[in-house]
Amino acid sequence: MMNRWHVLKRLMPLLAGMVLLLSGCGRADLSALRPQGPVAEEQFGLMKLSITIMAFVVIVVFAIALYVIIRFKRRPGDKSVPVQVEGNHKLEIIWTVIPIILLVILGVPTIKSVFGLAEDYTKDPNAIQVKVTAHQYWWEFEYPKEGVKTAQELIIPNDAVISIEAKTADVLHSFWIPSLAGKIDTNPGGNVNTMYFKAPKEGVYLGKCAELCGPSHALMDFKVKSVDRASYDRWVAAQKAPVALPADAQLADTLTTNCLSCHAIGDGTGWAPNLTGIGSRGSVAGMLVNTDDAQYANEGTVEENLEKWIKDPDKVKPGNKMGKIELSDEEVKAISKYLADLKIDY
Amino acid sequence: MSAHSHVDGQLPHEPEKATLEGRNKVLAFWLFLGGETVLFGTLFSAFLALRHQVGDGNPTSQELFQLPLVAAATFILLTSSLTSVFAIQAMHNNKVKAMINWLIVTVILGAGFLGLEIYEFYHYVHEGHGFTTSAFSSSFYTLVGFHGAHVAFGVLWIGLLIAQVFKKGLNTVTAPKIYVAGMYWHFIDVVWVFIFTVVYLMGKVG
Amino acid sequence: MGHAHEVKRYRGLMDWLTTVDHKKIGILYLIAGGFFFLIGGLEAILIRVQLWKPLNDFVSANTYNELLTMHGTTMIFLAAMPLLFALMNAVIPLQIGARDVAFPFLNSLGFWTFFFGGVLLNISWFAGGAPDAGWTSYVPLAGSTYSEGHGVDYYVIGLQIAGIGTLIGGINFLATIINMRAPGMSFMRMPMFTWTIFITSALILFAFPALTVGLVALMFDRLFDANFFNPDNGGNTVLWEHIFWIFGHPEVYILILPAFGVISEVISTFSRKRLFGYSSMVFATVLIGFLGFMVWAHHMFTTGLGPVANALFSIATMLIAVPTGIKIFNWLFTMWGGSIRFTSANLFAVGFVPTFVMGGVTGVMLASAPADFQYHDSYFVVAHFHYVIVGGLVLGIFAGLFYWWPKMFGRVLNETLGKICFWLFFIGFHLTFFVQHFLGLMGMPRRIYTYLDGLGFNNMNLISTVGAILMGLGTIAFLINVVVTSMKPRNASNDPWEDGRTLEWTIPSPAPEYNFAQTPLVRGYDAFWKEKMEGKNAMTPAEPLGPIHMPSPSILPLIMSIGLFINGFGLMYHQYLVAGLGLAITFGCMVVRSIKDDHGFHIEPDELHDKGVKA
The missing domain is CATH 2.60.40.420 (Cupredoxins -  blue copper proteins)
Structure with a gap:
């Protein structure tokens, strides 16, 4: 009985893994297992090759381990002394040479890919x-x-x-x-x-x-x-293209003193993130996802997300360099509205 | 077994290896010097990686280094290595007095080297080459300073051993200590040869 | 001679503070390392609780970074290393037929410096914040510009002090193994565990000084405004990565080789069979140790070292798979044809083999640089190194503890509780880390305090957290086992597993103060087994009974370490008077030690019988 348990329990994580594998390999826009371009494709190819080789190794080892564990378990009261084997040159050579061959199979495409992916396109006029x-x-x-x-x-x-x-x-x-x-x-x-x-x-x-x-x-x-x-x-x-400041002079003033001192919009300059077209970006601060159909805590409409961010940036992204800007709720709302409307059609 | 059985002038030829404790000490010290080699090797690597990062307006190694002074320091330290060899030879010939004298000469030379180094550093700081000036200066002072600290430790250590031999005489307990201190001193010397080449000569060439 | 009464023998707490006996120092390492293991484990549980669901706010981002840094640093330097030193101290002198290590005093010093370094590091929690730049402390994040508190100072100084202890230990065990072997024990007759400790000690000797220099440079940058890693002033951040990994990669082998040694001993004993391919095992160990120094840059494939470096380090890394594979198959074939008994110790050892293979194969996958661009710093890497370090090293340590517990304490650990411990820990381990491979490939970076919802990370993180709790329960089962066992009588025989093969099983459990009343004569590999097969139940002595010289206990190592501890504090808060005082205490002790000859004392033959014979 114990033996069966052994087998089952050792296989359990593997089975769990299989289930997970079948249930998908993550989001297509995020997973290295679902490459969407030639570079990720090439890297995925190397992964598949190495996983295949390694799966082979793992299966061989697991098979031998299972066999040995079941076959050579000591019977209660068994006092016999097994043959004391010093080693076996033939076997030892086999399990030295086979890994070397496997490594060559993996090593050659690795080297090819290392140099291929290091190609320099920084001088390429078409890139x-x-x-x-x-x-x-x-x-x-x-x-x-x-x-x-x-x-x-x-x-x-x-x-x-x-x-x-x-x-x-x-x-x-x-x-x-x-x-x-x-x-x-x-x-x-x-x-x-x-x-x-x-x-x-x-x-x-x-x-x-x-x-x-x-x-x-x-x-x-x-x-x-x-x-x-x-x-x-x-x-x-x-x-x-230059971007017009808000029509409301007071809002324009608030924006200029509080935001544009660091941020740039249109042809302006500033060290902080450029805000041109922020209304048509997919997210605010990179992680507050803009959507009209919010499901998760980090989702909302552009305006909601902007308000959330401007009110307390440190709460959204601890330790960021923007810091809290002293603005009234109305001002936050107005600025968010203005920024949300900064859309680019392309 | 007992450490004192040889006290009355019947020391074996190599008293440092007469006992297991002595042999352990000598072996472990060789190993320790292996570790020290990695330590200085890493310091050298850091220095080599950073030695051109002088920064704007700071003195370069060509402007700073004065080879005559460094050559004098080198000469002093190399000589001290020789005198430490004489000391160990004297120990092997069971000439305690000669050994102590050679050790004293070694310590004095080591102190002289340290004096020159302190003067050198003082001079550099005066020239605007402080510890915090640039990556070059930080790595320079750390490498050369680590060596200097080793010399200072060696001077104090050998000084202490001289006092011990005065009090207890040369026996199978004190002999290994003298012997490994000699090894240490040679090691410091070899490191200095590398510093002289890598830091000063290469620094002068550019 | 009459030395026996010259030396004051301490009792109780003072005995533990002054002991230079390798067996007691081993127990001290076990207690301290075990304590830090629990702290590091607690940190791990907190990490997993924070990650059990998306956008969790169980801990703050800052606290999380402190937790992950301290978890890594504690587990590597303050738990894994000391637990290995515990086994080394408890076993090595016994396995080579020695009465003690080469330098008992230094052995004690090594323990106390490790201990105070670890305490210093952990005080950071109560002194304004723990280090938060990861156990790798990459600059500039760990530099003074971006890490303003004292957290990283504690890391730098704590590790520096603990590192001194490790280096001392490494030198000590090298000298011990080279010089102190019993007559007849040639290098190629040494037990496998001794061999792996020999190589590990050599790796410590050549790897730790690099860390020392790195930490000194970072300390100078932080405390004295040096510019090693400050890019604004010509410093080079990649230099830190190189120095750290030139130490850091051998460190991985420092950790895993002793586990290989433990597994070799345990599997061989409980298969009642000689270790298969002993000489190729020795060769593989040496080769792994050597290659371990040639591969550090595989931690830096994405640093931008260029294709030539990446290609070379890829291939060099893959090569390590060959000697490692040799070991795996040698273990399997040690069991092949054997008579395998599944004690708790052997469950851990047998569980180690496939688990470690899984960690090993992901290692080879990581070696392929272009694919590593995807794996690097993702949860795939987290899964990989936990498979190697927990699935390898921690299973190995558990195996070793169950196996040698009777030799250390005279009591066999409870087998039922041991098996519960194994299954909880083993299943929990695979649950925790297997899914993390996939999390990484699906785009989850490591060291993130939270993750957004809807990215497909939720279920696997939950599984992982459940697994971590099982591992915690497994550890608790072990602690209960220790308590339960300590209340049983001390009745372990010399050879409680009955299939002992090496010298430690020829002497009473626990070993008497002097280990061997008479130094044994070793006549072959598996010295004790050889005698057993010839019908004897004891070793042939290599010397007549006589007085045994013992080193005196000393309080100096403790005081020296306290001196370093004070010195570290002084440096950190720029109180140079305090720092100087600390250093003066340490150097003062060194002078005292140098001037005062330690004659030790002798145990006379008539005293031996009383202690050697067991009830």
């Missing part, structure tokens, strides 16, 4: 150049060729290679879009890292910070939006 700067706890995306700066949402055309040059303005972060490409760290002090990816399918993909960067590391999400070329061009043009 979209993006300078990613990570901040505690938001992402800045600068398109030097287009002369555009935006934050939190990386808009890209679906027909080009996206060439990333990543660095940080403060501590280490890591730029990761699981369904499109693996991650690259953002280093300080002129130590710029490059990577590239493509997103041929139009859609929105979730990005994450993958290096502990302080209290709100967990909330340092961003989005990548792949659109067709024409939309992309419209978006670039709209980003560069």
